[in-house]
Amino acid sequence: MTEEQILNAIANACKDDTLRFQIIIQDSVLYVYINRPADKELDYPSLETRIQEAIHQIKASEFEEIALYSRVLGEIEPDWQSLPKTELSRIDSGKISAMMSAITDAVKATNSIVNRIEQELSVPESLVSGVLNDAEELPTTADDQNPKLDLEALKSIGDAVWKLELKKYCFIRNQRLLYAVLAPPKENIAQLIDIFHLFGEPIQRSQMPILEEYFESSTMPSLDEFESEIQSWWTAIMMLDSDQKRQFSIWLSRYCIHPEQTTRTVEEVLQPQTEVKNELDPAAENQAASLKKESIQSNSQPKSSLIVNLKTMLRRLWSDR
Secondary structure (H helix, E strand, C coil), rough: CCHHHHHHHHHHHHCCCCCEEEEEEEEEEEEEEEECCCCCCCHHHHHHHHHHHHHHHHCCCCCCEEEEEEEECCCCCCCCEEEECCHHHHHHHHHHHHHHHHHHHHHHHHHHHHHHHHHHHCCHHHHHHHHHHHHHCCCCCCCCCCCCCCHHHHHHHHHHHHHHHCCCCCCCCCCHHHHHCCCCHHHHHHHHHHHHHCCCCHHHHHHHHHHHHHHHHHCEEEEEEEECCHHCCCHHCCCHHHHHHHHHHHHHHHHHHHHHHHHHHHHHHHHHHHHHHHHHHHHHHHHHHHHHHHHHHHHCCCHHHHHHHHHHHHHHHHCCC
């Protein structure tokens, strides 16, 4: 689906020659700008419905989100915005419900196992030897015949639930910046976001309240309470100047709303440096891939690769000053 086709579909649906439409497509998000005359009053609910219907009719289903903006012709800043739900987001809601149902079933199955263990532990010691000798003749229950819980599936469900919880965090007041088309972050900001992504759900969850206090009231955390890799990460954050701190708050907020899209942007910033290093050292590519794989596989334990990345980043930050 081309941009021209989308623009024509929107213009035909709105049927207003006084309006000028612009679109930007970035990271699976469709940004639609409605440029209007200064004295023009718009029926935004009706206009929003028509634009959604137009996009739906041309089957532009590749967009995960749609962001609508309105501004006076010649102006840069919009004075109206809307984030209507797409068909994809409604489907995701259904998937989320299914995930929650799966979690409930898993909890029930776990409780059943716990109950049976408690019952077995309550068997008198005098009967233990007889039970062990006749173990093969013990009757099985329906619970015993259930397949083992898929730990990977449970982990993916937990990750999906955490992504939903992440969306409630925002460290900036101007929420237009969450969806605006921005220049990529600087290298040091991209590294901070990348390391936060590699921390995974347990560490991310523990750091969110601390980050809120840091951005809202500039409260510095006590580093002694953290593990070494988190200490290094916070040390790098504390070295940011006011402008860098603002950029970090923007991109961390965007990560909370769009983890996958923000991660792709960060990887594009860091990718050229990785390629240069690999050209100098052919073995570096395999080593970096291995370290990153280890980081992703076990989010709850300290990562040596994270510490290496943090030390490298800290050296660069100090050299820039």
